[in-house]
Amino acid sequence: MRQLLPSTALLLLVSAGTQAANLTKAVVVLEPPYNRILTLDNVTLKCQGTYPLGDNSTQWLHNGTLISNQASYFIKAASVENSGEYRCRKGLSELSDPVQLEVHMGWLLLWAPRQVFQEGEPIRLRCHSWKNKPVRNVQYFQNGKSKKFSYGNSDFHIPAATSKHSGSYFCRGLIGKKNESSEPVDIIIQGKSCTAPEGPAPPGHQIPFSLVMVLLFAVDTGLYFAVQRDLHKSMRDWKNSKVSWKQGP
Numbered sequence: 105m106r107q108l109l110p111s112t113a114l115l116l117l118v119s120a121g122t123q124a125a126n127l128t129k130a131v132v133v134l135e136p137p138y139n140r141i142l143t144l145d146n147v148t149l150k151c152q153g154t155y156p157l158g159d160n161s162t163q164w165l166h167n168g169t170l171i172s173n174q175a176s177y178f179i180k181a182a183s184v185e186n187s188g189e190y191r192c193r194k195g196l197s198e199l200s201d202p203v204q205l206e207v208h209m210g211w212l213l214l215w216a217p218r219q220v221f222q223e224g225e226p227i228r229l230r231c232h233s234w235k236n237k238p239v240r241n242v243q244y245f246q247n248g249k250s251k252k253f254s255y256g257n258s259d260f261h262i263p264a265a266t267s268k269h270s271g272s273y274f275c276r277g278l279i280g281k282k283n284e285s286s287e288p289v290d291i292i293i294q295g296k297s298c299t300a301p302e303g304p305a306p307p308g309h310q311i312p313f314s315l316v317m318v319l320l321f322a323v324d325t326g327l328y329f330a331v332q333r334d335l336h337k338s339m340r341d342w343k344n345s346k347v348s349w350k351q352g353p
């Protein structure tokens with residue numbers, strides 16, 4: 105039992121350490137920041153995150169298959185086959201959450217940095233064209249109603265979103281003589297009640313490792329003395345029983 109304890113403690117510590125590493129999860133960042141793109145677009149995938157004990161080697165996975173060890177992953181002239189789930193890992197960091205890249209075929213794509221926004225946040229929508237061809241007479245629609253028109257191709261900027269801005273959006277314009285429309289994109293504005301409390305995030309995600317160490321140490325020390333006491337007690341009992349046995353008939 106005495107030999108067993110330190111190795112158990114070690115195992116616990118290792119698992120605690122792994123959990124601390126999990127807290128520094130890598131993050132896939134896209135540049136430009138849109139996960140829906142058109143064929144022939146270029147996009148750079150960056151892996152953010154470090155783990156103090158790890159080297160800074162990077163691993164990229166596409167649909168679960170290792171595809172690169174470069175710090176960034178460039179997709180030049182995207183094709184539909186580049187669609188799918190991308191994840192990365194940096195050093196010993198935990199594998200990032202997946203980023204779903206969608207490569208669409210078409211003339212226009214409504215670019216939104218995200219689909220879910222909090223009330224009060226700014227939103228900038230762009231009408232992105234195939235091979236960045238010039239688009240004229242661009243119109244943005246929300247739930248079928250025209251919200252913005254420009255002769256060139258300007259962004260549709262909402263300085264502070266409210267629940268009224270939720271809905272289905274698309275853009276339309278002329279590419280040469282062709283009148284083209286993008287597919288619709290659903291934008292959701294979440295009320296303040298659903299948001300996390302303001303200000304810096306609670307330190308809950310930073311302290312557990314040291315806390316876990318301290319707790320483990322305390323528990324382990326406690327266990328150690330408890331076991332030692334029991335051991336002494338049973339030794340004593342054993343000696344006593346031996347004595348009583350010797351003294352027996």
Ligand SMILES: *[C@@H]1O[C@H](CO)[C@@H](O)[C@H](O)[C@H]1NC(C)=O
Pocket residue numbers: 144145146180181234235236
């Ligand atoms: C992608 O990059 C190449 C140069 O590396 C450029 O010629 C091409 O126009 C870019 N594609 C788009 C859609 O911007």
Ligand SMILES: *[C@@H]1O[C@H](CO)[C@@H](O)[C@H](O)[C@H]1NC(C)=O
Pocket residue numbers: 240241277278283
């Ligand atoms: C594109 O077509 C729609 C009808 O489908 C029309 O109402 C609109 O004016 C056209 N847009 C341009 C820029 O010509």
